[in-house]
Amino acid sequence: MSPPPSSPGARGRATIADVAAEAGVSKATVSRYFNHRERLLSPDIAARVEAAISKLAYVPSPMAQALSHGRSRLIGLVVADITNPYSVAVLRGAEKACQDAGYLVMLFNLGNDRERERAAIDALASYQVDGFILNTLGQGEGQADVHTLHGKPAVLVDRRHAGLAADFVSLDNRGAMHDACTHLRQQGWRRLLYITQPLLGVSSRVERTEAFRALAAAQGTQVHGEVLELAAEQGDEVLDQALADLLRQAPPGERCAVVAGNSVVTLRVAASVSRMGWTFGQELGFVGFDDPEWASLIRPGLSAVAQPTDAIGQCAAQCLLDRIGGLQGPARESLLPGLLVVRGSSLGPGGRAAPG
Amino acid sequence: MSPPPSSPGARGRATIADVAAEAGVSKATVSRYFNHRERLLSPDIAARVEAAISKLAYVPSPMAQALSHGRSRLIGLVVADITNPYSVAVLRGAEKACQDAGYLVMLFNLGNDRERERAAIDALASYQVDGFILNTLGQGEGQADVHTLHGKPAVLVDRRHAGLAADFVSLDNRGAMHDACTHLRQQGWRRLLYITQPLLGVSSRVERTEAFRALAAAQGTQVHGEVLELAAEQGDEVLDQALADLLRQAPPGERCAVVAGNSVVTLRVAASVSRMGWTFGQELGFVGFDDPEWASLIRPGLSAVAQPTDAIGQCAAQCLLDRIGGLQGPARESLLPGLLVVRGSSLGPGGRAAPG
């Protein structure tokens, strides 16, 4: 209530000097109260400092700390496309983990403009972020290399980076593809078409495609596998034609199914099937990567490999915090398992779907 | 190539002192080059400074600038629930506008925990953000008041704040509800049920509900309107029962339709209709607020009021930047119009849907 000595609150918040004056000690002592508490501070002094702090509602300025000590308690998060539900889901997990650890997240959305990746990292670095979480293309003009990170640790999410020896967190793409294809084969779908967005060197797309090809090859004559790269620019007729071809070229009695590389593809496939007047699980089997909220609304329910997006985000954040904490050693790799959710789209005629 | 005088790059990036030494001028001169360029700097000195800057790839430290000058070029963005697609869509527009203006966004997700609103703002403020974009509940323990904002300007998105005289940007809820209800009535749907998430004092929900009630009342005997608040905790049977009741209680020949308050509700209604074995546009008419990407996949297409989320985000950011730029005056209010997208779900038996 009574105005403290050095007029805090006069222009903004109380500073360490205000607290020092209020407690009748030096600024260094107040600083020590926060940083080296028990080790070197006498109880009575500590009590006085504490009283002054709570009286003035003093909170240290992270900006000033960053300038002085070098640590900002800021995490830079670069995301290729915030429109992508996957990015958002990961973002959510990562942001929560950072928050819990006392870090704040600075966001930079590339809007799928790979040329801005470098600029994004530089901008974030200029704010002295303690580390990066990167979910980007990892290609193009301003490709990131070790030097780009300004000596700060980084963790890659979902997409590997050619010249970047950083920790990596992602879905176990190979395992997930295995689960999806095995399930389809067991349900009697013999002719598989994998549809993906254009690979463009994006590691997750490449890995899934390669896993699909490897699985089809390993099945020998039992399974016939093809791959279609479908670009956003390509009209719906391209997809419609591809699906029609798939069924037409199948030998009599060989049932056809589609595996979609992500929910963007799933959406287009669902629209196409609707246009053709087909029903999933009848003319065409289906399993998609990603499990969007509307998957169960499409009759008779779309089977999907659900990604543990929240866990991926939290794991990424934890990895990074470990590194910020000083953890040394070679780049680590965390591959989290997906969860196959079986619905009607992938069941054979006599099959039964799990509830939901 | 040759090591500059004061060893830049030795420990991190070049500083203003390095540039000053390289150019043979004082730090103040270099600072002036950035802040008061043409006004008070001789051409030859400016040229020398410029050369040194590009040679050392010098970039001013925003942290140091913030400490000294008070401006951080940081925007604090508090969002109630980043899981909500609406929040993300707005976030996207806002982040882009901020980026274009040279601002970076610090993100804080409340995860629907209204008690953390205060903590969120404080945390952001401690980083000296220049302003806030708030999409929160605006209620609960740590309710925000003017003092909470630490003297920084703020803009409210989608949800008004009781004790906060800040600019406000949102969908024109009344207009959108008018469009939705008028369209339904014109198509012959006479018995309307508005389903919303629990109001909880959230202004957008309250406004839509009030608008619905007002419209129904204004229609007199032509339209019968009811409201259902559906909580996430309530089981599906509650919704199923409500829809069944709606139809059962309708006089013979009076067709029933649902208006959904947002895409969360839309999802549940679609699931319920699926469980009942109904078809939209037949047993039940439908228009929903928000136009999710899967709206056209639900047969025969879900009619919706699409929000201009991107514009809302950009408008919010621009409002805030205006204030940061010093704009005075009373709180402004920007109500952006929604776009009614008509699909099969709201058409009468003889109606024709717009393509898409």
Added chain:
DNA sequence: TTGTATGCGTTATCAA
């Protein structure tokens, strides 16, 4: 155990 002095990178005030 505590206080003094200095640096972190920048801007602003005041002289020159």
Added chain:
DNA sequence: TTGATAACGCATACAA
């Protein structure tokens, strides 16, 4: 027009 110098808020050697 340019240069010293003092903040900005904090942490840390170093001295006491």
